Amino acid sequence: MMETKEILKRLSASFGPAGFEEKVAKEIEQLVPDEVDEVRRDALGNVVATINPDGSPHWALFAHMDEIGGVVSKLEEGGFVRITPVGGVDPKILVSQRVRIHTRSGVVDGIVGAVAPHLLDKDKRDKVPMYEELFVDVLDGVERIRVGDPVIVDAEPCELKSGYVSGKALDNRASCAVLVKVCEYLKERRFGFRVSVVFNTTEETGGAGAKGAAYALEPDYAIVVDVTHANEDTGMNRIELGKGPAIAVGAPVDRTLFQRACDVAEKLSIPYQVEPVPGRSGTDTDQVQLVGRGIKTLLISVPLLYMHTPVEVVDPGDVEMAARLIVELFMDFERGGGQCI
């Protein structure tokens, strides 16, 4: 069994901007334990692992495996290319980053150039460049690059104090790690329900990954696992690193499932935090809930600092607690706790 922080680092380092998930999908297929009954890839590129396929009820777990990134939009003279963002990329954090361009014939390295401040007009000096003003300085192999090739920031994960892990794409690879841990923990349990574990595509661009999988699977219950802002003042209940998974309450989630999850956490002393979501959650929950005739859906989030930067931070303990909470919620239903729904 691989240590959680090692799973996090491996997934953080994997490549897979929205729409280009092939490589991270392969990595995840390696990480899912052999004991699951089946692992397959569906038409939308989702990785779907099935546990106990003839069981009931049917739980579906969703974590998106795509990350934010960019796409080459234009080739410039002199060994430069322009890029356009995939998902919510902050141009402020792109300046002076090493990037990797995945061409059809291998990876090409580049640097997002910064114009020296003393060469800029005064009024432009502290202004953030617009996407179309950013340029990538390509070191070697510029002739291999084509418009449409995906790009990500080259950021190696690292460990910080308090056991935290920092790196790119922990939104939402931290949640992928949660699902891997769920598969591991379930190996030691005996149960009658069915679980579909979906590592889905295209969340960052609002795509159909999770929605399409939910449509095909027709689960009785769905749990979406994503990340949420930690250690930041959002004007709502402050979520913090290291204090357990955040359980969302609000419109996109089923109230009874929420309550049940909180009760289970209390009963087993699993630390958790409550994340109010009055309206849209900004996760796949918004879509999964409304698939088919509607699915009772729960949203569990891993607290994460500096979202959508190459130095996102998570606590591996929160990942493990989230996985434990999900497994214990399943077992609670198994014992009849869910009949009230």
Added chain:
Amino acid sequence: MYLKELSELSGISGDEGEVRDFIKSHMASYADEMWVDNVGNLLILKKGRESDKKVLIAAHMDEVGMMVVRINEDGTLGVAPVGGLDMRVCLGKRVRIGDVHGVIGYKAIHLQKKMEDKFPARRDVKVFCGFKNKDEAAENVKLGDYVYFTTTFEEKGEYFSGKAFDDRGGCSILMDLLSSGEPAYDTIFAFLVQEETGLRGSSVVVEQVKPDVAIVVETTTAGDVPELEEYRWATHLGDGPAVTFAHRGYVVDPRVFQTIVETAEKAGIRYQYKRRTAGGTDAFRFARSAYGVPAGVVSIPCRYIHSPVSLMRKDDYHETLKLMQLLVMKGEVKKAWRN
């Protein structure tokens, strides 16, 4: 070439010890005399074929970076630039403070009111190391500790990329020269401290070595990127060393300038002029010290200096080295005092 090792060493202005030790250990066997002065400059005398004149060549060991200037209640660290670090380039980077790893994040794009189109002020930039509170942070990090980027050196195609090329590029050239044989004249190889914080180390060199002529080997801004029109480029990559005719506070002694240009031309070495005069170098100090040393500047053009990752062309490095070999080892520099 020592650029890879030099680039990955830590040496922000005032903290040059690691770089100095590296140079000392690799150059000791080539030195006739070697000493570290009161401010930390490493000075190495190499006897020449002739001793009637003395040549000084210099490069600075320090790099720009950051210093811890505040420990916040939440355990994060406030930082300030040391030297002309462009604080715009700090966001989303990994850093290291001694053995402590940290990151410079920024408020998630989702939490910014509209999307902020200005870079944050220096006081809003924080280093997060995972400390839970101020006390824990204060046990591990001290005010005044230096904050380093963790950029590794890479060699790809025609390029070197890495941090601190300004001026480890110059240091590497000096080391290449020193280890390549006997110079024409007694030559002082000066590895200087604190250039980036106001040309400080170079202030005390002339008194110690009394040179007849000085050449500073620098790494300088190349502007040849798609967002800058050509008239704004100070230098560009691929056309060899940049020769300075004047910069802030100093018009280069014409004899030295002409000697450098003519040496390059005669040998068919590509060179270019540095077309902007903003910014200074240690030549300014040499020219104003004691009796006023005629001092020239030769620079390797480099994109994105003063950022976590700069880019240099290999051939520019090698052309610069060739030019310096002719000037110092072959002795073409003599024309600077015989004209």
